[in-house]
Amino acid sequence: MSTRQKQRVLIIDDDNIIAWTLQEKLTKEGFEVKTVENGETALNLIREDMPDMAFVDVFLPGIGGIQILKEIVSMNEEIPVIMITGSGSVDTAVTAMKLGAYDYISKPFNLNEVAIIAKKAVESKRVSREISWKLEKEKKTHGIDNIIGKSKEIKGVLEMIQKVAQSDASTVLIEGESGTGKDLVARAIHYSSRRAGRPFMDINCTALPDTLVESELFGFEKGAFTDAKARKIGLFELADDGSALLDEIGDIPMTTQTKLLKLIESKRFKRIGGTSDIEVDVRIIAATNKNLKEEIKSGRFREDLYYRLRVIPIFIPPLRARKGDIPILANYFIDKFNQEFRKDKDIKGLSSGAEKALLSYSWPGNVRELKNVIERAIILESKDKILIEHLPIEVVEGVSPNESHDSIFALPENGISLEEVEKNLLMQAIQNAKGNQSRAAKLLGLSRYALRYRMKKFGFN
Ligand SMILES: Nc1ncnc2c1ncn2[C@@H]1O[C@H](COP(=O)(O)OP(=O)(O)O)[C@@H](O)[C@H]1O
Ligand SMILES: [Mg+2]
Structure with missing residues (x-):
C-alpha cells in the first residue's frame, strides 16, 4: 500500500442511492469520500476545505450543479469536477464541459468506469500541477526580473518588454552587439506574455548552413529531397501559440527571407515539398548584431522583411x-x-x-x-x-583586444621593414600637401629640416 495521502472526493447528489453507491466504490479504490445532498451545504463545505475532486449532480434542488461547478472553477480551476447527468441530457453535459468540467457520467453508469475516470482525474491534476510548477520555474529563471541594470537605457528596454508582452501579435526586432542580452530580452518577452505556457523555440541562423535554415524553420515532407526520408516538423509548427526567436536574422539566405516574409504576412506556410497550407500563430522575435540597414544596402537583406520584422524595435545599447x-x-x-x-x-x-x-x-x-x-x-x-x-x-x-587590433596600421602577416613604412608615409604626406614641404612636415610632426633629410635619404628629390 502506498503511504500517499488519500485523495479527498466530495459527492454532491440528492439521490441517496447514487451517492451511496459512488461512495462505496470510490472508498474501495482508496479515496476518502464525503457526500452531501444539496448545493448550499456543498458550497459551505467547499469554501472551508476544498476537496481534491468533486462529483456533482446537475439537477439539484436549490443551487444547481452548474452553479456549483462555476464556483469551484472560479476558486481553483485545477480541481477536477465530474458532472452526473441524467441519460440523454447531452446538452447540459456539453455546457458543463465548456464551463470547465473535467468529465461527465450519465446515469445509469458503470462503476468501474467511474473509478477509472476518478483515477485519471487525479493523474491529470498531478500533471497539470507539474506543468504549472515548471512554468513558474521557467518564468523565474527567464523573467524580466533577471534583466539587471538601472541606466535609463535598460529602463527603456524593460518598458518596451512590458509593452510588447501585452501587445500580443506584433513581431519584434532586437538589435544589439553580441553579449548585450538579446537572448535574455527575447525570453523575457515570451515569459511575460500570455504565450508563456506555450513553447519558446530558438534557432541560430548563423550556426546552420544555408541549405538547412529553411528546413529547420519550415520543415519538409517525406521525399521533398533526396535525404528527406521522413516528414520533419519545423520550428514554426513546434512554436505554435508560442514564440520563435530567430537569432542572427541577418544571416538567413535570401530565399528563406522571402518565405519568412510570406509567413509573417499570411500566418501560413507550406512545408518544403508540401502542397497544403499550414496555419500557425507564432510571435516572431528576431535578433541581430549586424546593422541590417547596411545589409539592405549591400543587397543581402530584404528591405520589406526588415520593416515587417521591425514593427517593434528594441535596441540594447553596448555596455x-x-x-x-x-x-x-x-x-x-x-x-x-x-x-x-x-x-x-x-x-x-x-x-x-x-x-x-x-x-x-x-x-x-x-x-x-x-x-x-x-x-x-x-x-x-x-x-x-x-x-x-x-x-x-x-x-x-x-x-580591448579588438581596439588594439583595430589600430590604424595593421602589421602585414609577413612583416614589413620600418623603413618601408616610413618611405610610404612620407610619399603620402608630400602628395597630400601637394608638394608643400612645410605642410607635409606638419602632417608627419617633423621639422622642415627633418623632412628634407628623409626625402633625400629616400631619393625623393
Ligand atoms: N542586463 C543583464 N542582466 C543580467 N544578465 C545579463 C544582462 N545582459 C546580458 N546578461 C547575461 O550576459 C550573457 C549574454 O547575454 P545574451 O542574452 O546571450 O546576449 P546576446 O544574445 O545579445 O549575445 C548571458 O549570460 C546573460 O544572462
Ligand atoms: Mg544571443
Missing part, C-alpha cells in the same frame, strides 16, 4: 554606453557565482581599484564578457574582495 550598469552587474554576478561555487567563498565585492578598471574598460564582449571576467576573478580570489590583479590584463590596461 560601454551605459557605464553605470557595470558595477551593478558586476555585483549581481558576484552574488550569483558566490552561490554557485559555494566553496566557503563569500566574496564581498570589488576593490575600488578593480571597480575603476571595470569602469574604464570598453567591454567589446559586453555583459557576456563582464560575466566571464567576474567568474574568473571569483575562481582566482580566495579572500573577500576582487582585486585588480584578479582581472585579465586587457581589462586592467583598458585596451
